[in-house]
Amino acid sequence: MTRNKQIRAVLLAALMVFSVFAGSIAFTGSAAAAATSINTTTVSGSSATVDVTVDATAGDNNTTVWIDLDDDGTLDSGEPVATNDSYTAGSAMDVLVSGLDVSDLTPGQYELAAAETAGAPVTGTTSEDVSSTVTVTNNDEPELISAVHYNDGSNDLLELSFNEEVQNFAGNIEVYQDGEEVTSAVVSSGPTQNNPGQLVIQTNDLYTGDIVVNLEGVEDTEGNELEEGLDDDYNSTVTVATVTVTDDNSVSVTDAYKGETVAATNGNLGTAVEVESDDSQDDVESFFRSGSTGSTSAVYTFDTSNRELQRYNITIGSSLDEKIQVRDLGLEVSIDDLNVTDEDLIEGTVSANSDRENVKIALLDDDGDEVDDGSMTVNLNGQGEYDFEFNASELDLDTGDYTVEVTDTASGVSVESDTITVEDAGEGSADFGESVITEQRGDVVSIPVTVENTDTATVSIGSWEQGYAANVTVEDGNDDGEVILLWDSSKSTATGNNNPSSVFDVEDGDDDVLSGNDGVAEVGLATSNLIDAGDYDLEVRTGSAVSDSENVATLVLEEGGVSAVRTWTAPAGESLTDLDEVSEALENGNITEDSQIAFEDQVVVQIEASGLEGTTGAQDDETPNFFATGNGYDDSYRLTINQTNPDPNRDPKILDVANASVVADGDNDTYFVVFDSDEIDAYRDENDDGVLQTSEKNAGTVDVDDDDSFNVQFKMIEEDEVSSSNLALVDDNSSQTDSYEHVEAEHTFDADPVNVTNAADQMISGSSNVAPGTELTLRVESDGDTQPRFLKTATVYVQADGSFSGSFDFSEQSVGDTFTVTADGGVASDEEVDGNVVESVETSTTTSEDTTTTADTTTTADTTTTTAATTTTAATTTEETTTTSSQTPGFGVVVALVALVAAALLAVRRDN
Numbered sequence: 010m011t012r013n014k015q016i017r018a019v020l021l022a023a024l025m026v027f028s029v030f031a032g033s034i035a036f037t038g039s040a041a042a043a044a045t046s047i048n049t050t051t052v053s054g055s056s057a058t059v060d061v062t063v064d065a066t067a068g069d070n071n072t073t074v075w076i077d078l079d080d081d082g083t084l085d086s087g088e089p090v091a092t093n094d095s096y097t098a099g100s101a102m103d104v105l106v107s108g109l110d111v112s113d114l115t116p117g118q119y120e121l122a123a124a125e126t127a128g129a130p131v132t133g134t135t136s137e138d139v140s141s142t143v144t145v146t147n148n149d150e151p152e153l154i155s156a157v158h159y160n161d162g163s164n165d166l167l168e169l170s171f172n173e174e175v176q177n178f179a180g181n182i183e184v185y186q187d188g189e190e191v192t193s194a195v196v197s198s199g200p201t202q203n204n205p206g207q208l209v210i211q212t213n214d215l216y217t218g219d220i221v222v223n224l225e226g227v228e229d230t231e232g233n234e235l236e237e238g239l240d241d242d243y244n245s246t247v248t249v250a251t252v253t254v255t256d257d258n259s260v261s262v263t264d265a266y267k268g269e270t271v272a273a274t275n276g277n278l279g280t281a282v283e284v285e286s287d288d289s290q291d292d293v294e295s296f297f298r299s300g301s302t303g304s305t306s307a308v309y310t311f312d313t314s315n316r317e318l319q320r321y322n323i324t325i326g327s328s329l330d331e332k333i334q335v336r337d338l339g340l341e342v343s344i345d346d347l348n349v350t351d352e353d354l355i356e357g358t359v360s361a362n363s364d365r366e367n368v369k370i371a372l373l374d375d376d377g378d379e380v381d382d383g384s385m386t387v388n389l390n391g392q393g394e395y396d397f398e399f400n401a402s403e404l405d406l407d408t409g410d411y412t413v414e415v416t417d418t419a420s421g422v423s424v425e426s427d428t429i430t431v432e433d434a435g436e437g438s439a440d441f442g443e444s445v446i447t448e449q450r451g452d453v454v455s456i457p458v459t460v461e462n463t464d465t466a467t468v469s470i471g472s473w474e475q476g477y478a479a480n481v482t483v484e485d486g487n488d489d490g491e492v493i494l495l496w497d498s499s500k501s502t503a504t505g506n507n508n509p510s511s512v513f514d515v516e517d518g519d520d521d522v523l524s525g526n527d528g529v530a531e532v533g534l535a536t537s538n539l540i541d542a543g544d545y546d547l548e549v550r551t552g553s554a555v556s557d558s559e560n561v562a563t564l565v566l567e568e569g570g571v572s573a574v575r576t577w578t579a580p581a582g583e584s585l586t587d588l589d590e591v592s593e594a595l596e597n598g599n600i601t602e603d604s605q606i607a608f609e610d611q612v613v614v615q616i617e618a619s620g621l622e623g624t625t626g627a628q629d630d631e632t633p634n635f636f637a638t639g640n641g642y643d644d645s646y647r648l649t650i651n652q653t654n655p656d657p658n659r660d661p662k663i664l665d666v667a668n669a670s671v672v673a674d675g676d677n678d679t680y681f682v683v684f685d686s687d688e689i690d691a692y693r694d695e696n697d698d699g700v701l702q703t704s705e706k707n708a709g710t711v712d713v714d715d716d717d718s719f720n721v722q723f724k725m726i727e728e729d730e731v732s733s734s735n736l737a738l739v740d741d742n743s744s745q746t747d748s749y750e751h752v753e754a755e756h757t758f759d760a761d762p763v764n765v766t767n768a769a770d771q772m773i774s775g776s777s778n779v780a781p782g783t784e785l786t787l788r789v790e791s792d793g794d795t796q797p798r799f800l801k802t803a804t805v806y807v808q809a810d811g812s813f814s815g816s817f818d819f820s821e822q823s824v825g826d827t828f829t830v831t832a833d834g835g836v837a838s839d840e841e842v843d844g845n846v847v848e849s850v851e852t853s854t855t856t857s858e859d860t861t862t863t864a865d866t867t868t869t870a871d872t873t874t875t876t877a878a879t880t881t882t883a884a885t886t887t888e889e890t891t892t893t894s895s896q897t898p899g900f901g902v903v904v905a906l907v908a909l910v911a912a913a914l915l916a917v918r919r920d921n
Contacts, residue, residue, distance in 0.1 A: 047074070047123050047141040059091070059106045061123045070094055072104045073130035076111065076143075077120040084122070084134045089114070092130060119143050151175055151229040153238030156222055157308050159250035159272035160215055162257065167195075167210040167222065167247065170306035172237075173229050174205035181226035182210065184247075187218045187369075188379065204278055206305030217418045218369065220247040250310055251421050254323045254331035263331055266338040267318060268422035271311040275325050278302060282309040287320040287332060296321065338362055339393075342370075342415045342426045346488055350434035350462060351406050353488065355399040357426065359415050365389045367418045372399050373425075375410045386418070406431050437463030437551040441562040442491065448498070449569040450542055451620030451738040453628045453675070455516065456494040456564075458549060460485050467529060467555060468494055469548040470564065477501055477536055477545065479512065482528025482553040487519035494522075498566065499623025499736065501532075501540035514628075528553035538728070539736055542568045569620020570743035572678075574723050577613035578606040580783040581836050585613070585683045591672050598809050599782030604747075606686060607754035608715035609836035610780040614648065614666075614682040614747075616723045620738045621646065627673035627680065635671040635680065644735040646725045648682060651699050653748065654718045660693040662711055663701045664719065686713060686751060718750035754779050754837035756813075763830050763844035767822045773830055773844075774814035777837060783807045785834035787815040789844065795826040807835070822846045 047061050059074045075090040077083075084090060091109040096102065106123075121143040122136040154170040167184065178200050183192045196211040203209055225243035227235045239245050250272030252265045265271055273282045285297040294317050302309045311323070313335050323331045339362035349355055359370060365388070372383035383404055387395045399413075408431050416423040442457025460466050464485045471477035483492040493516035500512040509530040513522045524530035544565055548558035579600045585591050594600040600613055624645065627633035636648075652661035669684040691713050692705045699722075724744035728737035758775040765771040773787060789801040799822065803815035813832070826846040833839045 047121055059109055059121065059123070061104050061106055062102070070096060071126045071128060071130065072096075072106055072123065073126060073134060074106045074109060074121060074123045076109070076114065077122040077136075080120045082122060082136050084124075084130060084132055086132050090130070094129070150233045150236045151227075153224065153235060153245055154303065155306060156245050156247040157250060157272065157306075157310055158212070158216065158220055158247050159274070159308055159310075160253050161274055161276065161308075162253060162255040165212045165215045167212055168306060168308055169200075169208040169210070169222065169224075170303055171206040171208065171229075171235075172305070175202070175208065175227050175229055175235065178202075178208060178224075178227045181224070182208075183223040184210075184212070184216075185219075185221045185223070185244075186216045187384075191216060204305065207278065207307065215249075215251070217249050217251060217421045218416060220249055221245065222247050248310055249421050250308070251419070252333070254325065254333070256325045256328070256330050258328075258330075260329055260331060262320065262334050264334050264336055265313055266417070266420045266422050267316065267335050268314050268338070268340075269420045271313065271323070271333055272308050273311065273323050273325050273330070274302065274308040276307050278307055279304055280307070280309070280326055283322075283324040284311050285322050285324075287322050290319055293317060293319040338365075338417060338420065338422050340365075340415060340417055340422050340424045342413055342424055344413065344426050344429055347427055348430050348432070349401060349488075350432050351408060352402045352434040352462070353464075355401060355411070355413070355429060355431075356397070357413060358394055358396050359387075359389065360394045361389055361417065363393055365393070365417050365419065368395070369416045369418055370395075370397050371414045371416070372404070373412050373414050380404055380406070380411070401431055408433050434462045437461065438559060439463065439466035439549045439551045440560040441547060441549060443562065445563050445565060446547070447565045447567065449619035449678070450540055450566040451499045451569050451624060452622040452678070454496045454498055454564065454566075456496060456547065458483060458492045458494055459490055460492070460551070461490060463551045464488070465523065465528065465553055466492070466549055466551055467553055469546070469555070469558070470496060471534070471545045473534055475543075475545055476534065477532075477540055478534040479509075479532045480529045480555050481509070481513045482523040482530065483515060484521045484523050484528070486521055487517065489517075492520045493517065495628065497623040498540055499738070501536045502538065502736065523553060529555060539738060540566065542566050567619075568740065569618070569725065570739055571616070571618040571723055571725055571745045573615070573617040574721055574745040574747045575602055575615040576604065576606070576721055576747045576749040577601060577615060578603045578780040579611040579613055579683070580780040581610050581685065583611060583780075583782065585611070585672065585681070586670060588672055588674055591674075591681050591683075594782070597782065599780075601781045601809055603780075604749050605752050605778065606749050607779045607836055608713075608751040609685070609687040609754060610783075612684055612686050612689075612749070614650075614721055614723075616648070616680045616682065617678060617745075618646075618680070618723065618725060618743075619678040620725065621678070621680070622675050624736065624738060625673070625680075627675045633671055633673045633680065635673075635682070636667045636669075644726070645731050645738050646723070647700070648721075648723045649699055649701070650719050650721050651694065652717055653720050654716075654750075660695055660697065662691040662713065662717065663694045663699070663705070664713070665690040665692060665701055665706070689713060713751070715751045715753045718748065720746060720748050722746045752778055754835065756785070756832040756835075756837050756840040758830065758832070758840065758842045761842045763842055764847050764850050765817070765819050765844065766848065766850055767819050767824055767826075767846050769818045769820045771817050771819050772814055773817060774812060775832060775840070776811045777807050777813060777832070777835065778811060779807055779835040779837050781807050781809045781811070783835035785813055785832055787813075787817075788831040788833060789817055790829050790831075791826065792829050792843075793827045795822075795828065799828075819846055824848050 047059065061072055061074060071092055071094040073090065073092045075084050075088050078088050079085060089110050091106050093104050093106045096104055121141045124134050124136045126134060152172040154172055156169050158167045182200055183190060184195060185191065194213045196213060200208050200210045221244050223244050224235050224239060248270055250270040252263060252269055253272045256275035280302045282302065283299045286293055286295050300309055316335055318335050318337055321333045322329055323333060341360050342357055344357040359368060367386055368389055369384060369386050372380045374380055383399060385397065389395050411429045411431060413426040414423060438461045440459050442459050446454065446456060448454040456468065458466050458468060465482055467480060467482045470479045481494065483494050485492050495514040495516060497512055509532060512532055513530055515522055522530055544563055547562040547564050550556055550559045577600050579585060579594060583594060583599055585594060606612055622628055625633035625635050648666055650664040650666060655661040666682060666684060669682050672681040672683065690710050692701060693708065693711060695705050695708065696702055722744055724742060725739045726737065727739055727742045731737040756775060756777045763773055785805050785807065787803045787805055791798045801817050803817065805813045805815045807813050824846055828844045829841055830844050831839055831841045
């Protein structure tokens, strides 16, 4: 607004309170003639000519007119003034006074005063009640002050507030919602100008989203076209208020989501409105705002976008009318990939704190305009989420920056995503991640395929000349540029030709194998038996067509077979149900290789064999169908565990491992067969063939004892010995064996009795043949006449070498106290020994050379200290060691060192 307009606005505001009146002119100083009337009522432009009738008596030949801004009948400094002194005094006549400057006045009504004087007028000249009301106008265009769409409690209204009265609006107002015209939804009665400058349009609904009103053709009463407040196309954005507070004399709490606009109205112009924080709340940021509906508006708007999540009081006029609780809708939009090509999908997720209906998702270009066909209206599901996608290729997107705008149409709350950059996809290409891929026949072969500027590629395996040919199309579903194609080489036979989905798979669940209209997945030429070992061609090209290859690689299939069988043990109760648990137990030492396994501990048979992945379904760490036909084998391979020390005149026992747990490490061609030694079923090998038969199972089970020894064999069987219904995985038999024996579980202590001194950190140790990692409880309890009574416990773990040890504090005990030590835990029975608190416990230090040990013990009333001085003489080395014996009671030097190592390992074991 220009400075002149600002001055006009100030003056008009001051003059609006003045009343229109008529009067006569009074003169100060010498006698004056009277101006009898003023005839001009309208002034247009920046200056005016005023028609005044005067008496023109002798000596009075100067007629003065002025704009009486303060309506006091007196010419004051600063008031616009003009004079005419070119006429001759005489009788009454009409005098025209020109040059009255009204350029600094805003349009409106003003008091026009006149006086006739004998000389030039001066400040203080007064009229003799001769005045008139004059209307000042100018050629400036009218201005749109506000456009608000709201509900007044009864009707949906669109109010347009102008700075002056308008006309020519009938048929010239168009309303658009999100770029689509909704003028037809306006109630037929059309716009009404309830008050000058206030235009009200009733609609059939409260429209949300991007609401625009077009006002081309609307003008003021002077014919000036409306331009102020509009863009070049005569459009203005409409403020949509989805929550309304009315003056209904009842105070309640209404929810509004942050970002909604609240309308406050009592239907009247110029009504004062106050918004302030509800003082009944704790720990909220204070807020206060006052305003008015406006001189040509009956509605006040309160935007909650930047307001705190709290309760606000709305006062319309002089009384509190409503409380608005502002809450967080939590509307969010996330984009999966902010850098895509013009052939990719733009994918993302919309979420909110509650289920929402009619949520609009729109793709916007860098000008903020909605992309053609780039929007959708969805409902958020029960989780308040929706996954969306826009296909850049179908929308024919240009390269550049885009955003996704999400609008909750019910509340008008919207949120916009981060910038998405669309680049030119360029020409697509596909290749193999490795030039030579090596695997064993029968296994699942991982074929890494890389793609660039495309999502699909077609791979060919083998050729007609090589006796096997297959084609498969893969899709990069997560746009990481790589697909790991899985080909099950055990499905190379004719049976796989009828079901390509069993032959091909992908490693990443986001990727896919395509067939039908999208791609191919077929075995064009299958083998009669398992595919032979040898080199096979690999070819790849972009898209889903089987055409000339872009790149090639070589697949080397080797002969499979069994490379190792090992027996391990694990504590009873140790959970070993999947590869993660087995790997952790191996790392922590809770699975240890052993040929002597305490009866009732777990037996773990580790099998290292290639060529089994496809048949057993053991890709990666999936749970394999290892014993498909039961009894521990499926005809093409078998695991047998046979007794090697049967009782006299008894057939050896055979363990039935068909129900054992099997954990696969397919990447490393390794399988773990796990069973509890006291829960496995055993049968007599009546046929003496080492293979469990159905007839032997029908004879009933026998017990496994703690002194039984077993031979463990895993064998992959050659084609001549495999039945026609199964597939031979090796050309020649391949097997490996191992053995183990069951022993009676027991714990022993390193000393009997156990002697300790009355000091802290007294170590009690022993050994056990239960599985390393087994948790034991050492219990030290006073006995006999020992007073006061005491009880000490420690949790320890059996180490890899079978040892265990625990540290105890005896500093509060007295020499001569006696106690009992009990080792409790695992599958062994409790072991108990006696113990004594003594003055000192002698320890010795031994080196690898000839050693002479001298013990020198000194005891005081408060502490006991034992010093062992050792001198070692050798050909090249002499060492001297001093040891405080009270820290290692009851042990020789070697035993003490073992105990110290065991204590160090204790911390590691506590994690298991």
